[in-house]
Amino acid sequence: MSPLDGRPVVTAAQMRAAEQLAIERGSSVAALMDHVGRAVAEVVRRIGGGGDVLVLCGSGNNGGDGYVAAAALKAAGIAVRVAASSPPRGEAAIAARAGWDGAVETLADAAPASVLVDALFGTGLNRALDDAVAAPLRRLVEGARLSVAVDVPSGVQADTGEVLGPVPAMAVTLALGAAKPAHLLQPAARLCGTVRVLDIGVTVDSDARVIARPTWTRPGPDSHKFNRGMVAVVRGRMAGAAHLAATAAMHAGAGYVVLLGASMPEAPYALVRKPLTDDALDDPRIGAVVIGPGLGRDEGMREPLDQALASDRPLVIDGDALRLLTPERIAARGGTTILTPHAGEFDALFGAGDGSKLDRARDAATRSGAVVVFKGPDTVIAAPDGRAILAGDANDWLSTAGTGDVLTGAIGAALSSGMPALDAAAAGVWLHGEAARRLGAAFIADELAVALKHARGML
Ligand SMILES: NC(=O)C1=CN([C@@H]2O[C@H](COP(=O)(O)OP(=O)(O)OC[C@H]3O[C@@H](n4cnc5c(N)ncnc54)[C@H](OP(=O)(O)O)[C@@H]3O)[C@@H](O)[C@H]2O)[C@@H](O)CC1
Ligand SMILES: [K+]
Structure with missing residues (x-):
């Protein structure tokens, strides 16, 4: 047993x-x-x-x-x-x-x-x-x-x-x-x-497995801020959501996190703020670009999204950005992409279907060429090659505003550290679930973002 x-x-x-x-x-x-x-x-x-x-x-x-x-x-x-x-x-x-x-x-x-x-x-x-x-x-x-x-x-x-x-x-x-x-x-x-x-x-x-504690290396004597993972988070209309994702990326262990679309320094000062210039995503040290939390769904936000899609950096796409895309557009991108839709975003992007959540996530991954994190009280992570990872047993208290932004940031941190996309998505989901488990009840997303560091410390 x-x-x-x-x-x-x-x-x-x-x-x-x-x-x-x-x-x-x-x-x-x-x-x-x-x-x-x-x-x-x-x-x-x-x-x-x-x-x-x-x-x-x-x-x-x-x-x-x-x-x-x-x-x-x-x-x-x-x-x-x-x-x-x-x-x-x-x-x-x-x-x-x-x-x-x-x-x-x-x-x-x-x-x-x-x-x-x-x-x-x-x-x-x-x-x-x-x-x-x-x-x-x-x-x-x-x-x-x-x-x-x-x-x-x-x-x-x-x-x-x-x-x-x-x-x-x-x-x-x-x-x-x-x-x-x-x-x-x-x-x-x-x-x-x-x-x-x-x-x-x-x-x-089987090519489907139950989620397990990830292998995510700790910093060593050779570590410095860039080789631990550099995450760029694109800020949109609701600054708080991108801020949560960035905070989560930092507490998940990224070495350098930059919030693009902001310039005034404010706490936490470890979070670097820069404007989203035309060349902001060209830095080859960026290991993951996170876009979508609080982006806004208006036409004005298509421009930063286009810029992110056009970049050759690994991408984590969440929230509003998912509403501005089609599976074909994502597939056409080529490079490494992770999508993190909840049920509403999933249906809007891939259409409502009557198959199991596992089948639907796999189908979505094949269509988009992306790793799909179909999140919810149960989370299915599917890769375009058919592999899948299932996570059950989420803390029900995660059903609160901003926890999805925290997940996106955690996945961004894992991806920036150089993990393959499926492993990075699973590592982020595991870390997020473990942090929530430790917090118990009635926590808020800000606390969850910070609590990632305790879960990260277990690895
Ligand atoms: N795989 C392995 O390695 C091993 C598997 N093993 C075991 O076998 C199990 C699968 O066995 P299984 O295929 O015989 O099916 P099982 O679940 O016992 O039920 C089927 C029967 O129920 C009926 N029926 C169905 N729904 C109904 C309903 N709502 N209300 C009323 N009746 C209903 C249906 O009859 P029907 O009326 O449709 O003709 C059929 O007679 C598996 O879960 C494991 O425990 C081990 O023994 C050995 C190693
Ligand atoms: K039974």
């Missing part, structure tokens, strides 16, 4: 393909199910505190895992009961059911136990839970001291993170073999509780 950080994220189809490969190499569905069920039982035994257990089993292989787990718990001396939504159907699940020598209660009649194991539906869920399942599931989860979902909470669509019906929140979810998008994407992720990956003896790989 291990934390999600850095682990592959796979769809149901990818998981089935990995399972198939394991079978071709000599394993079988029954063997995998046996492995899974025993591993689930071991975790439940460890975290269940010796309490009695009720295992809910569905008709598919998720239910099969449940029967094996129940038998293993019973063999370990735990008081365990089983209730099923309907009889098992597949060969392996039928065999697993046969391995359970106790009674099988109906969901409607089952009494709660102190530990509930939800093995009703996993990656095979194909429609919303009906009332005959949803109502007892809720009752039994509410009546339990601890609820543990096998693979995903039943009612959650594993690939998209959609929640099909009124699904109760679980305390723990044991992701089998690898994380699925639903463990990171909202609204499903919120229902998973603590997610841990359970090794099931199947090798999985």
